[in-house]
Amino acid sequence: MALLKTVASILILSVTALAGSPDFVFMRSSLAKKAGFTVHQFNTQLLSAQKRDLEQYEPQEHACPMDLKVKAHNIFDHLLEASSLKHNYAMLNITPALVVLCDEGNKIGLGDGAGTRHDVTEVAEGLLNYLSTEENIAAVLAHEIAHSTRFHFDRLELRLDLGNVEQEADTVSLSILRNAGYSPEIALTALKKIEPALGPASQQIVPRIVSLQKQLQHL
Ligand SMILES: [Zn+2]
DSSP: OHHHHHHHHHHTSOOOOOOOOOOTTTOOHHHHHHHTTOOOOSSHHHHHHHHHHHHHOOOOOTTSOHHHHHHHHHHHHHHHHTSSHHHHHHTTTOOOEEEEEOTTGGGSOGGGSEEEETTEEEEEHHHHHHHOSHHHHHHHHHHHHHHHHTTHHHHHHTTOOOOSHHHHHHHHHHHHHHHTTOOTHHHHHHHHHHGGGGGGGGGGTHHHHHHHHHHHHTO
C-alpha cells in the first residue's frame, strides 16, 4: 500500500514540459540507451516489465576488482535495508540491484559516474575509486536509492514535472543515511569531494551544496 500511496502522490504533481537538465548522477547516457527510454504507464505492469528487463540485462562486470565490487554491493545492500525501497519492491517481487561498471574502468568521467533507472543503480569503478571512502560511496549510493524511492526515472519518462530532483534526492538521502547508521553530514562531504572534479559542470553542484548545508543545520 505504501507504494500505491507514493505513486498516487507522484501522479498528483502537475504536468509540465520537462526542461532537460543534465545531472552527474541521475542517468548515464548509455544506460538510457539500453533502457530504450520509452514512455510507460506508471502502474504495476510497468514494474513487472522492469523485472523482465533486469533478467535480460547483462552487465559487463568481469573486469572489476572483486574487493571494490563487494564493498559497493555491501554498502548498497545496507542502504537498501534502511530505505523503503526494498520493502516496496518486495511486494512486487522485484529486487533492486546495483551494477558496478568496471569494464569501462576509469575512463568514465565523474560527470557520468552513477545513475538510476527504476530498480537498477549503476555506478562506475572510476567514481568508486575517486570517492574512496565507505562514507563517500554510501552518500552517492544513498542519493541514487533516493531517486528510486521517488520514482524519478519513471517521472522523467512520463514527462512529469520533476522539479529539482537532485535536491529532492539529496534530502531523501539524509534519512536513508541516518537510518543506515551513517552521519547525514557525509552527503555534504561527498558532494564537496565531487565538486572540484566536475570542472565547469560543478555549477550544478553548488546549489545542492548550499541546500544540504541549510538542511544539515536544522537537523
Ligand atoms: Zn541525482
